[in-house]
Amino acid sequence: MIVQVIIAVIVVLVFHFLWPYILRRGAGYSGSNTKAVIWAFKLIDIKGKKLIDLGCGYGKVLKIAKKMGAHVTGIEIDPIRWFISIIRCRCKVLFGDMFKIDLSNYDVIYLFQWPSVNGKLARKFKKELRKGTYVISYMWEVPGLELVIYNKKLDIYIYKIRS
Ligand SMILES: C[S@@+](CC[C@H](N)C(=O)[O-])C[C@H]1O[C@@H](n2cnc3c(N)ncnc32)[C@H](O)[C@@H]1O
DSSP: OHHHHHHHHHHHHHHHHHHHHHTTSSOOOOOOOHHHHHHHHHHHTOTTOEEEEESOTTSHHHHHHHHTTOEEEEEESSHHHHHHHHHHHOSEEEESOGGGSOOTTOSEEEEOOOHHHHHHHHHHHHHHOOTTOEEEEESSOOTTSOEEEEETTTTEEEEEOOO
């Protein structure tokens, strides 16, 4: 009996972290590196800017951005992570699919998705983002956008939409 319970718990946990990827909606869960996030946010000076974290997980990046003076919004497809983000960040967190919202109103787009997802998002960014918007991607590049800087040590990319 105990073995079955342990297996069930493992299956539930794996599904909780990975279901968006398994069902091809986006990345599974893993958290950005705090130092990398702070470095990028300082570099572009997010104070007063409208920032959205696409797939905000448990709200870690939102909390940092809010503390640094940005007007933050998150969007998360997993109901448990969405709920925890709201409690943790006390900010606007949308529940839903990042591919279905309009991004044209933001100054900074933050994401930590996985490579195949970044390819899909790049097409959306090209259609929707206005000139001057920053796109910050942790760990994986966003193909086709103009790179401002890549910090190899912290593994974080900053892009700016030029036209
Ligand atoms: C790698 S985690 C990044 C978490 C957080 N942004 C961070 O950097 O620490 C990716 C998150 O995106 C969420 N996600 C995946 N597909 C999504 C979609 N289509 N819409 C909204 N959120 C999505 C996952 O549930 C997961 O919490």
